Amino acid sequence: MEQQQQPVPLSASEPGNFVYDTMKDRVPRILTKCIDVCHKKVYILHKDFGEEGRLDCQSVIGQLSQLRTEIMTNKPLTVLDDKLADCYIWNNRFNEYVSIHKSSPSWFDAPWLYAECFCYRKIMSILSKSKYLQNFDVFSDQKKLALTQSLPAVKNLTEFLNEVSHGNLSDSEMLKLRFQDFLHISLWGNKCDLSLSGGEENSQNNKEPHKNLTVLEPFLLHDSTNRIFAHLQENTSKAVVDIILDNSGFELFTDLVFAEFLLAYKLATQVRFHPKTMPWFVSDVTPNDFRETINFLLHDESDILRNLASKWKQRLEDKSFLLFSEESITYFWTLPDPFCFMKTVSPTLHNILENSKLLIFKGDLNYRKLVSDWNWPHDTSFCKALRGFSPAPLCSLRTLKAPLVVGLTDEDVQSAVKKNCDWMVTGKYAVVQSSM
Ligand SMILES: O=P(O)(O)OC[C@@]1(O)O[C@H](CO)[C@@H](O)[C@@H]1O
């Protein structure tokens, strides 16, 4: 029996793979877009705040440019000197790394999860120290555009939800089929991600996301949907479901629609949403994005969208939708830590999740953190890869955009490799995996 290698964290230390290309090309390209966005602010800040405003903006641009150069030339990461609540935790991670490795982490040699997350935390640090850009979301315009360009799909999905709501789902088999539809629509909504696209527009161009879902089935390498449905059908008296969100725009809309379906058909009594506490991986949802999305739909010219958005506004008021926005709870989601550290690092959040009936983790970065971003053998069980993280029954709805995956058989892997050598990193393939 060959001794299985101990899995290790992915890193960009070896050229010629997706992780290396991400740090060498895609992350610098995302930073260039940030710099361009800030350049457009110089004129406005100069007009509104004179020379002081212009200099403040130029200083941010200079620091972002320096960050980009440091990444591209594999310089060491640094400690942070901002006043944000999690600053000490990041500096603890830096010092822990130095004490183990006897040298500072560098952008290509540090674990990829640490380095990539640190890049977005560094952007936040630079903006937080500026006088006039400290609350500026440098990704805001890209996230707004992603939503407006997905409007045709948003409208068609709303019509589908209305049709289903007027249909008869008393039959459990019909309910299961519609559950499958809305879960899969939320899953495939994860393709709309601006980090993988390097910030390039990546909205939902399939205008009828609820049709031809069967066409996508060959790309769904593992599907625990029925197991998840069975779990939600058990004792539905008090059923809190948590959605740990990923991308704003179309994906957020599909998550809201899925949550609406769960509540309308009594598969949940409350849905709690977990956004990121700061702008993250370009398109990840902040509390502001969540509120602005509902507010944007509230003012759409179509009454079906306005009606749905006003229902969701009401749900936020009656708490059947609950949005976590308090930084003392949300900060964990933007740390570099694998989720198996949550109980120690953020016991408050872990306690909250322990009251859940089901935790739904959306997207690739959350998957990476569920499995510690380690290069596990593909046939490692999903539960083993969680390394003991289980505050409640959980599942992951993930389109594959990073070179790691667990819970697959050899034939699953071989058939995907045959079709597309980049099968793990294009977002074309997906898994629905659960701890149950
Ligand atoms: O979490 P998401 O939005 O599904 O994907 C995030 C992502 O685009 O960024 C990282 C690479 O830059 C990978 O985890 C993945 O490709």
Ligand SMILES: [Mn+2]
């Ligand atoms: Mn994302």
